[in-house]
Amino acid sequence: MESWIDLYDNMGNFLAPSMAKDHPNLPVVKEEGCYYYGADGKKYLDFTSGIAVANTGHRHPKIVQSIKDAADQLIHGPSGVIMYESILELSKQLGEILPGDLDCFFYGNSGTEAIEGALKLAKFTTERPYVISFTGCFHGRSMGALGVTTSKSKYRKFMQPSHLSYQIPYANVKEAPVGVDPVKYVVDKLEHDFDLLFKHQVTPEEVAAVIVEPVLGEGGYVIPPKEWLHKIREVCDRHGMLLIFDEVQTGFGRTGEWFAAQTFDVTPDIMAIAKGIASGLPLSATVASHNLMEKWPIGSHGTTFGGNPIACSVALTTLEIFKEENLIENSKVVGAYAVEQLKTIQTKYDCIGEVRATGLMIGIDVIEPKTGHGDGDALKRILDLALEEGVLFYLCGNEGEVIRMIPPLTITKEQIDDGINMLDQALQKYTNELK
Numbered sequence: 001m002e003s004w005i006d007l008y009d010n011m012g013n014f015l016a017p018s019m020a021k022d023h024p025n026l027p028v029v030k031e032e033g034c035y036y037y038g039a040d041g042k043k044y045l046d047f048t049s050g051i052a053v054a055n056t057g058h059r060h061p062k063i064v065q066s067i068k069d070a071a072d073q074l075i076h077g078p079s080g081v082i083m084y085e086s087i088l089e090l091s092k093q094l095g096e097i098l099p100g101d102l103d104c105f106f107y108g109n110s111g112t113e114a115i116e117g118a119l120k121l122a123k124f125t126t127e128r129p130y131v132i133s134f135t136g137c138f139h140g141r142s143m144g145a146l147g148v149t150t151s152k153s154k155y156r157k158f159m160q161p162s163h164l165s166y167q168i169p170y171a172n173v174k175e176a177p178v179g180v181d182p183v184k185y186v187v188d189k190l191e192h193d194f195d196l197l198f199k200h201q202v203t204p205e206e207v208a209a210v211i212v213e214p215v216l217g218e219g220g221y222v223i224p225p226k227e228w229l230h231k232i233r234e235v236c237d238r239h240g241m242l243l244i245f246d247e248v249q250t251g252f253g254r255t256g257e258w259f260a261a262q263t264f265d266v267t268p269d270i271m272a273i274a275k276g277i278a279s280g281l282p283l284s285a286t287v288a289s290h291n292l293m294e295k296w297p298i299g300s301h302g303t304t305f306g307g308n309p310i311a312c313s314v315a316l317t318t319l320e321i322f323k324e325e326n327l328i329e330n331s332k333v334v335g336a337y338a339v340e341q342l343k344t345i346q347t348k349y350d351c352i353g354e355v356r357a358t359g360l361m362i363g364i365d366v367i368e369p370k371t372g373h374g375d376g377d378a379l380k381r382i383l384d385l386a387l388e389e390g391v392l393f394y395l396c397g398n399e400g401e402v403i404r405m406i407p408p409l410t411i412t413k414e415q416i417d418d419g420i421n422m423l424d425q426a427l428q429k430y431t432n433e434l435k
C-alpha cells in the first residue's frame with residue numbers, strides 16, 4: 001500500500017493547486033503545544049499557530065478532553081431545529097469579554113462566513129447598498145467577502161464581485177513627509193480620502209458600512225495609529241454608516257487584549273470573529289448589539305453547520321484556558337520580549353527591515369538592502385532555511401515580503417529564544433549563500 005508520503009509527493013493530482021501549493025506545506029503527523037511533529041521524524045517549533053488559530057497551543061489536553069466530552073452528547077446542532085446549552089453559554093461568556101454592547105451572535109464556521117454575515121447585516125439594517133473597505137485588507141474569498149478584499153488582485157482575477165464596494169488607502173505612516181507628524185498625516189489623509197470618495201463616487205447616505213482590519217493582516221502586518229481608527233469611527237458616526245471590525249485574525253488575545261478593539265479603544269458596531277475562538281475547531285461569529293441584530297428577521301440569514309455544539313463547547317474550554325493560563329498577559333509580555341530579541345537580529349542583517357508588533361502579532365520586513373524594497377524571494381529562501389533549522393514561520397505582504405510570526409499565545413520566552421536562534425542561523429546561512 002502506498003504510504004501517505006507517496007500521496008504527498010503526488011498531491012498535485014488530488015488537490016487543487018490553490019489548496020496545495022502554499023508555503024511551506026510541511027508534512028506532519030502530529031501537533032502538540034507549540035510544536036509540529038514532521039513526517040520526517042523531526043520536531044518543528046511552530047511560529048504560525050496554523051495561521052493564528054491555535055492560540056491555546058496545539059491539542060491542549062483540556063481541548064482534546066472537551067472534544068471527547070462534547071461528542072459524547074451532541075455532534076450536530078442545526079440551531080433552530082434544536083437548541084443546546086453550549087451555544088447559549090458561549091454567547092453569554094463572549095458577551096462579557098467583547099467591548100461595548102457587542103453581545104448578540106450569529107455563528108458560522110469560517111472567518112469568511114462571519115464577514116458575509118457582517119456585510120449582510122449592515123446592508124439589511126441600514127437599507128443602504130454600498131460598503132467602503134481599505135486597500136490591502138483581506139476579508140475572505142467568497143463573492144461577498146471578496147467584494148471588500150483587496151490584499152491581492154489575483155484573488156479577484158476573472159471574478160470581480162458584482163456588489164459594489166469602494167476602497168480608500170490603509171494608514172501608511174511611512175508616507176508622511178519629513179517634518180510632518182506621521183499620526184497627524186495619516187489621520188488628515190483619511191479625512192481627505194473619505195471627502196474625495198464622497199464628492200466623486202458615492203454619497204455617504206448610500207454607504208451601509210465601513211469595514212476594516214484593525215491591524216492589516218495578510219496585507220503585511222501594518223499597525224495603524226489608534227487615532228486613525230478613531231477617525232474612522234468618527235466619520236461613520238457623522239454619516240450613519242456602521243463600522244465593521246474584521247477581528248478574524250486580531251481577535252482572541254493576538255494583539256495583547258481580547259480584541260484589537262480594546263487594544264485601540266474603538267468599539268465597532270459589528271465584529272467578525274473566528275480563527276482562535278475554538279482552538280482549531282471551525283467556529284466563527286458575526287457579532288453586534290442586540291438592538292441591531294433584532295432588526296435582522298428570521299430567514300434573512302441562516303446556517304446548517306454554524307455554531308456546531310462541539311465547537312461551542314471547545315470555545316468555552318478555550319475561554320477557560322485563556323483565563324487559567326493568563327494568555328492575554330502572556331501575549332503582551334512575551335510579544336514585547338520577542339520584539340526585543342528580534343531587534344538584535346535586525347542590527348546583524350541588512351536584509352531585515354522594520355520589526356513591528358502588537359502582542360504576539362509580529363511582522364518582520366525582509367528587504368533588498370540597497371533599495372530598501374520588500375524582497376519576497378529572499379523571504380522564501382530564509383523561511384526554507386529556517387524550516388531546515390526546525391522553526392516554522394508564515395508570510396504576508398503584497399509581495400510576500402513580510403515574515404509573519406504568530407506563535408501560540410502559550411509560548412514561553414525560552415521557546416521564543418529557540419525560534420529566534422534558528423532564524424538567526426537561517427539568516428547566517430542565507431548571507432553566506434549570497435557571498
Ligand code: PLP
Pocket residue numbers: 051109110111112113115138139140141213217218246247248249250274275
Ligand atoms: N479576515 C481576516 C482578517 C483573515 O485573516 C481571514 C483569513 O485568514 C479571513 C477573514 C477569512 O477567514 P477564513 O479563511 O476562516 O474564511
